[in-house]
Amino acid sequence: MAVRIRLSRGGSKKRPFYRIVAADSRAPRDGRFIEKLGTYNPMLPQDHEQRVVVNADRIQYWLGIGAQPTERLTKLFANLGLTKAPVLHEQPKKSAPKAKAVERMKAKDEAAKAAAEAAKAAEEAAKAAAEAPAAEAEAPAAEAPAENSENSAE
Numbered sequence: 001m002a003v004r005i006r007l008s009r010g011g012s013k014k015r016p017f018y019r020i021v022a023a024d025s026r027a028p029r030d031g032r033f034i035e036k037l038g039t040y041n042p043m044l045p046q047d048h049e050q051r052v053v054v055n056a057d058r059i060q061y062w063l064g065i066g067a068q069p070t071e072r073l074t075k076l077f078a079n080l081g082l083t084k085a086p087v088l089h090e091q092p093k094k095s096a097p098k099a100k101a102v103e104r105m106k107a108k109d110e111a112a113k114a115a116a117e118a119a120k121a122a123e124e125a126a127k128a129a130a131e132a133p134a135a136e137a138e139a140p141a142a143e144a145p146a147e148n149s150e151n152s153a154e
Contacts, residue, residue, distance in 0.1 A: 002026075003067040005059065007040060008033060017041050020054060020073065022062045037062070040076065052076055 002025040009030055011017030018040040021033035038054030045051070059082055063069070069077060071086065078085040097105070 003034065003062065003065075005037065005062055005067050005069040005073055007070065007072065015043060017043075020059075022058075022067055035062075052080065054080065054082075056080070056082060 003022055004025045005020065005022050006029070007018040008021045008023070009016060009018055019033075019036055020038040020040055022035045022037060023031075023033035027033065035058065037058050038052065040052050041050060054077075059077065063083065069083070074083060074086045077083040
């Protein structure tokens, strides 16, 4: 008999609640099981203590005699420190972005870099302009008599 540690769904429509059970792999999802090992409530926040409640000793026992947890439970058990974290598989090439999508992403990145550079240049220009009025305030006073003398000479 192949034993699986899996989730058995309970709760109402759109309000899931799961029992973590050890069951024969041939038994229906919500049907007969060997032992209840805990509960999982996905509706609670991830840091809530009642989100995953398990009997760690019994889970270790079932894992020790060869029971296989589902992928979801492997992740949950890894977060609790009961098993090693599952190996994440690389994204298959078939579902990777195609050539035109890659070009669009590159163009978008380049446009964002250009906008950032333009913003930086505008900021520097504004900074220089803020410093310039102080220098210009002194310069027009010196230029003003020269302009008047030129106008009077004509």
